[in-house]
Amino acid sequence: GASCHHHQMKSASHFFSSKPIGSSPLLKHRTRTSGNRSFALREEDATTTTTTTTTTMIPSFSPNISREDIETIEKEITSSYFLAIESIEALPREKRTWENTFATFSKALGKASEMSARVTLPSMTHASVEVRKESANAKDRLKSALFDATFSRAKLLEVLEDGIENSSSDNSSSVKVEDRKFAKKVIDEFKRKGTGNANQKKISANMAKIESLCSTFSSNINEDQTFVLFEEDELTGVPDLKQYKRDETSGKLKVTLKAPDVMPILQFCGNPKSREKLVRVKATQCQDENTDLFLQTVKLRHETAQLLGFKNHASYVLEPKMAQTPEKAMAFLRDILDRSKARLKKDMEILLELKRKEEGEECTKIEPWDVSYYARAYKATLGVDEGKIRDYFPLEHTRDAILSTYEKLLNVTFEKQIDARVWHEEVECYAVYANEDTSKAAGYFYLDLFPREGKYSHQCVYPLRPSFVSDGDIEVPPACVNIGNLSRSTDPSKPSLLRFREVETFFHEFGHVMHCVLTKSRHSMQAWAWSAVPWPGGVEQDFLEVPSMMLENFVWRKEVLETLSNHNETNQALPEDEIEKLSKSRFAMDGYNRCRFISMAMYDLLIHSSEGPLYEYNGRKDLDAKQLYNEMTKDMSGIDYIENAFPVASWFHPMMGYDAGYFGYLWSEAFAADLFAEFENSKVGVLDESLGKKYRECILSPCATIDGDAMLENFLGRKPSLDAFIRRMND
Secondary structure, three states: OOOOOOOOOOOOOHHHOOOOOOOOOOOOOOOOOHOOOOOOOOEEEEHOOOOOOOOOOOOOOOOOOOHHHHHHHHHHHHHHHHHHHHHHHHHOOOHHOOOOHHHHOOOOHHHHHHHHHHOOOOOOOOHHHHHHHHHHHHHHOOOHHHHHHOOOOHHHHHHHHHHHHHHHOOOOOOHHHHHHHHHHHHHHHHOOOOOOOOOHHHHHHHHHHHHHHHHHHHHHHOEEEEEEEEOHHOOOOOOOOOEEOOOOOOEEEEEEEOHHHHHHHHHHHHHHHHHHHHHHHHHOOOHHHHHHHHHHHHHHHHHHHHHHHOOOOHHHHHHOOOOOOOOHHHHHHHHHHHHHHHHHHHHHHHHHHHHHHHHOOOOOOEEEEOOOHHHHHHHHHHOOOOOHHHHHOEHHHHHHHHHHHHHHHEEEEEEHHHHHHHHOOOEEEEEEEOOOOOOOEEEEEEEOOOOOOOOOOOOEEEEOOOOOOEEHHHHEEOOEEEEEOOOOOOOOOOOOOOOOOHHHHHHHHHHHHHHHHHOOOOHHHHHOOOOOOOOOOOOOOOOOHHHHHHHHHHHHOOHHHHHHOOOOOOOOOOHHHHHHHHHHOOOHHHHHHHHHHHHHHHHHHHHHHOOOOOOEEEOOOEEEEEHHHHHHHHHHHHOOOOOOOHHHHHHOOHOOOOOOOOOOHHHHHHHHHHHHHHHHHHOOOOOOOOHHHHHHHHOOOOHHHHHHHHHHHHHOOOOOHHHHHHHHHHE
């Protein structure tokens, strides 16, 4: 799933949010002004530069950041960083030690990463299109000209290799196992960026171009203003039409392509022609602007991988992952696809039967605009009324209850920081404390939950600061923001009511938040990060979703749902029989959902495993990228495609760090099921706090200081297994 800064010289108090937290009685997390702790934001802190770190305070972000500010901070980052790098490179051979090579490099990298967040967040959240563009461009420049460029410096590599050699020969006890793993990661990164390769200049130029193409692709989706107009009577069955604005010219309802606008129509609109109209526009979103950007990127990725000595881009990307090879990832997907085909057939029969009842016995196929509508109708036959259930999930209560659930399970406490300087008045900031050590915050998280024009239009957790040890051995606490697009209230007298899918997504994303803020790493490259930010870091990408997918399982449990739900009028929890029906509906349409996912994951692997522009699938060798996607999704999911549409043009993942990696969601889900089985089998119940603490210590806190396989084994006390996942699929 970025950040602003504390650069401007205005009075800090002018920007402070003072919104009270929801007053839910179940909360144990507290509200506190930052002045009560040593991290109080002082006026003089507002001009912190890269030469000092923001360790004594909460990260600070200006709501009024300008293009000029971004430019200034970027220059500060670059000059301070390269000053440190050049000082390392200037060391005489006989003076190169661990401390003045790797330790100095790690601190410079951590500080540059921390400061970069101020430059890159506006691209995701700022109101001004000019500021968003400048921020996105600055992110590309930092990625290419600073972070990637670091690993193209042959002199730096030589000095660092001496640093390792000298630290090994003097048996330095201060160099820990974690440090040596960091050193190996750094040296590997030089090789992966082409240092020493005869084609290094071309490789670096290609990588910079790819970064720019991906950034423009994502910006085009975020900036997309496409809307579809409907008369009210065309949207029969859709609850709360007040959420849609009126078009000034026609007076019709204006439906954007953002999820809170689209999903109620696809799920509830009884007029198939209206659903079709919306689906056709959605399927072609950004197609004119983004198709060529995607194709250029795929071509450049293949060329670059081959220059680096790899068969294809998928092989390059998977080498450092848990899966290791595209063949292994593809075999995993095929296995799950084969196991899912019977469920898919049954799901299609269920949907078609419901369609025939409503639209006539002559119906012979399920169209793309039918799936969400009849899947919702099927859940209703199981007793799940998705419209009615919303009344039990008012946003403030549910948000606070989710936070409380995580506090209890992971043995942590959250404190709202009402004086935190944030980029928008709706943003909230919290400090996180491990219950066994409340002397200092383990990390900070921000919640930015509602859609705004120009804001990133999906859900993600965006890193704002890595965990690292800075100058004077000061431990810098990590920070991140949950960027959401949850349904707003359309009535000032009523709370925002969440669809259950939104509750589930928020619970999942908050798992990423915990992974980030509970990380304890000495080096920023081993802290929580993903490719939305320019700096290097993070666990293996096919492990990235494991922690949050494991935690997401709790949202379906009776013990948790009773706490999360609170009817907006009666204040009653979701009744036990409703909880049982909801839990039973969890894997409804799982055959279809899984097969559709696998079709997209296989497409992602296939298109990154071949040279193109023509691809082979199912005996045909003449498919272009668009035809390949449409044929694969139709073949595996059983649903036809929209003629001439290329939905990949509005699919973030392959252009936002999940290239040849989309399979990682399913891979992660399989291991997450294995982890969750430990909680399901606990003698004290699923909310086992001692097991939760062990989970925090074994799976969340190590982040990339330990390999994913080893983390799983440390928690499970055995090798990980697919048994729990396969049992769930067959259930």
